[in-house]
Amino acid sequence: MVRMLRPLTRAVTYKRWLHIVVAVVWPSLWIFIEQAWWTQATAAVLLGFAGLVPVTRVVEGFQARLLLTGHRQGGAAAEIVTTPSVTWADRGRTVVWLEARLVLGWIVAHLSVQLPLLAVDLLTTGLGHEPAADGFVSVEEHHWWHALLAPVPLLLLAVVVVWSGHLVTALAVRLLGPSPAERLAALEERTEQLLERTRIARELHDSIGHALTVAVVQAGAARAAGDPQFTDRALVAIEETGRAALEDLERVLGVLRESRKPVSSRPTLVDADRLLESARASGAKVDAEVTGPVDTLPGPVSREGYRILQEALTNVLRHAGTVPVRVRVDAAGPMLVLAIRNPLTEPVPGPGRGSGLRGIRERAALLGGLARTGPDEGDWQVHVELPLS
Known part of the structure; x- marks a missing residue:
């Protein structure tokens, strides 16, 4: 009742x-x-x-x-x-x-x-x-x-x-x-929002993760070396990497807040030298080869390529340490090819680990490309191909 x-x-x-x-x-x-x-x-x-x-x-x-x-x-x-x-x-x-x-x-x-x-x-x-x-x-x-x-x-x-x-x-x-058309439009808008959130999460993971990894490696190396000159170089590298991470953080927060003030543009492969120098300053022996005009690459391909290279170098510093790294960037053909190899010093991560590697594969798939990550002839390889058209 x-x-x-x-x-x-x-x-x-x-x-x-x-x-x-x-x-x-x-x-x-x-x-x-x-x-x-x-x-x-x-x-x-x-x-x-x-x-x-x-x-x-x-x-x-x-x-x-x-x-x-x-x-x-x-x-x-x-x-x-x-x-x-x-x-x-x-x-x-x-x-x-x-x-x-x-x-x-x-x-x-x-x-x-x-x-x-x-x-x-x-x-x-x-x-x-x-x-x-x-x-x-x-x-x-x-x-x-x-x-x-x-x-x-x-x-x-x-x-x-x-x-x-x-x-x-x-x-x-x-x-x-x-109506069905309005429901489809709302669904597409919701999908775009979720994709944007996923992209922002990847941006923060790659940028902040790279900065923290470099800072930890540099601080540890400077303490172990006990050399004032090496310590000065390590502090400079930490400062530059931290400043770049702060710029990325400001840009991402600007997107989240929907701020009307302009924010700095996302880095591209034109800025790859900054990544390579940061890795070298951390002690890694980086052998880089760049082929083709990276400054004429399509914007989305160049930006995602930068993040892929950043995540690959971060993983090297985090898991392998100061080991020789071979980096090849080929922008001369119909595909942008990114190949990063380093000696395999740790066991292969088991299933469920390695969110950074999953992010690399997601970035490649988003642009219609392919990404292979894993051991290869005693090395750890990250091989990515992104279409330029």
């Missing part, structure tokens, strides 16, 4: 009832002035023309969100759009919504008046008096048990109010909800 009565204690139940009844206020006033059947038909025709106006869906959407779902952001409220109709299918659904709301409004408004009148008639005739109201069901005879039936119309009214509210909300979601 408590569960059945719970909807009657919620404010949204009565707001939904108000939403339904409001739809027939202006036609009802018209009927009072001119008692004719054609007034209802005229009201339906006028609503049909109103539904063809694109802005009508905006008004109906806001009204439905306010009265049918309250101020909640999720649930049914998220399924009701508040944008103008774009296609004729959207206009058609708005017309159907207006007509359905009008019909439902007539029914619910009529029952909201007649059922209480019926309850009054049952009570008065049960007490031996003449009917006090002129309802759609006439109660003429006088029986004591009429008074026992007086609560029944009121219970029916409660059922009508609750279930008509659920019905009109379901109709609003169906008829004022987004």
Whole structure:
């Protein structure tokens, strides 16, 4: 019983009832002035023309969100759009919504008046008096048990109010909800947001991870060497790497905050010398070979190539230490080829490890390229091919 009565204690139940009844206020006033059947038909025709106006869906959407779902952001409220109709299918659904709301409004408004009148008639005739109201069901005879039936119309009214509210909300979601094209556009926008978050996470992982790795390696080497000149070079390398990481962090935070102030551009393979010198300053013996004009590479390919090279060198410093590293960058052919090899000094990471390597493969796949990472003839290799067209 408590569960059945719970909807009657919620404010949204009565707001939904108000939403339904409001739809027939202006036609009802018209009927009072001119008692004719054609007034209802005229009201339906006028609503049909109103539904063809694109802005009508905006008004109906806001009204439905306010009265049918309250101020909640999720649930049914998220399924009701508040944008103008774009296609004729959207206009058609708005017309159907207006007509359905009008019909439902007539029914619910009529029952909201007649059922209480019926309850009054049952009570008065049960007490031996003449009917006090002129309802759609006439109660003429006088029986004591009429008074026992007086609560029944009121219970029916409660059922009508609750279930008509659920019905009109379901109709609003169906008829004022987004069209398939709008759902697809929203899905694409959500996908873009998720991809952007993933890209930002990769950027932070590569940039900050590289800076911290270089700082740790340089600090450890400087402490072990005990040479003031080497310590000075290590501090310079830590400073330069940290400054570059701070620039990347500022740029990423600017994107997250949607700041309007300009932020520094993302590094490209033109800046690869900075990575190579940073690795050399950390003690790695880097043998680099660059073929082809890297300054004319497409922007996305050059930026992702820089991050791939950065992650590969970071992994060398983190896992292999100061070992010989062979770096080959070939931009002369139809594919940008990045090949990084170093002696394998640690066991191969097991499944589930190596988020940086997964990021390399994801970057390559995003541009339609291929990436191979793993042991090869006693070396650890990172071999990436990115199409230039």
